Amino acid sequence: MRVPGLVKGLAVTMRALTRRSVTAHYPDALPELPPRSRGVIALIEENCTSCMLCARECPAWCIYIDSHKDVVPATTEGGKDKTRNVLDRFAIDFSICMYCSICIEVCPFDALHWSPEFEYAELDIRELTHEKDRLREWMWTVPAPAALDEHAEPAKEIGVARRAADREAGEGV
């Protein structure tokens, strides 16, 4: 009466036994991650203006930024002194971070990027707060952005940069 079902159960398990397992042998073989994997957040310190947008948008409040203003003396006679933001501290506490990517999307200067690296477990939870030099190191692991489609328009930024370069070259002549 229930025999077909019982046989089916045996057949399914036997078939699985004869096939290769789907287990990824992680520490021995590294996983192939998709290019936009959210592993760890990398920071290009040079791009950061300490605008605090990321820290304010962070839902988990895990970004710590300290900065001060430096006075840049006027370059021309009688000109006005300028001020410039200097980043003292930029830290992300990955024990709180929920990998929502909001900071990266909100950054107007492309200072934050996703890196697919994920092996940064620590024995002490305090070690999970990555300071800016460590965040800078992650930058080397950020993959290049995906190539555009074959007949796509070139990226807007490239056009802007090229026009500026052309203008400068014209003025130089």
Added chain:
Amino acid sequence: MPEALAALLRVLVVLVAFLVLPLLVGQAEHKVMAHMQSRVGPMYAGGFHGWAQLIADGVKFVQKEAVVPTAADQTVFKLAPAVALLPYLVALLVVPLGPGLVGEDLDLGLFFVLAVMGVGVVGTLMGGWSSANKFSLLGGIRVAAQLMAYELPFVLAGASVAMAAGTLSLTGIVEAWQPWWLLWQGIALVVFFVAGLAELQRPPFDMPVADAEIVFGPFTEYGGLRFALFILAEYAGIVVLSALTAVLFLGGWHGPFEDTIGWVWTLVKTFAVAFVVIWARVAYPRMREDQLMRLAWQGLVPLTLLQLAITAVGVVAWA
């Protein structure tokens, strides 16, 4: 004196087999179950595909503190793992591997083995009662109910093959065995195997230890070495049940070149049955308590009675 020495040697060999075979079955379960679920199972212990996993587990269990609950019945609690384990050692003593290759050839072998296997369940029952824990008690009661229900078809199925062979000696039964008995004793084979699984509380008959609802049944309060002994008892039980099924129903050492490598055939058949035990665990979900009882009383008992009738007709017709 040499006679005593030979007896000692036999006991030693049985003891070694008793310590090694359950580990083999346990390791096989680790790997077979894993692959049946598209996993790989233990991979690291011992270097090659985790072959030393159970040894590592054993070392871990030995290191643990032996905790006895304050409210527990101390003596019974401590005695229970031994009561659960030892019967299988004793049972293994009388199971023949080949002609003459047996720890102790009893004329009442089958009777002895069935009686002793029933004692093993009492160990679990003792553990469940003495733990002073409601989950343990529930599990213990379920063990008792299962023992009541499945002992009957188990013994009757064994009786059927004893009737067919005309002897209770395990060696005698194997010698009387013919390949066509697979058909003649087919029902008894299935019933014996299923009832044996239930007796060992193996999935799908693991209602007494159902870990998702009553923690771990009678073993809830056990830890460390005592727990390990219970688990060892389960695997020793698989070995004994498989060996018994092989000897009673699958013809033991009968097979090609049985004069020289008969004992290999017994082992091969034993492990084949053990494989099916593992297979059943992976393939089937746990049965509910009422389904368990229904299967025993409305399914297996009538089937064995039918088998007994068939056997009786056969014996009268051919003898």
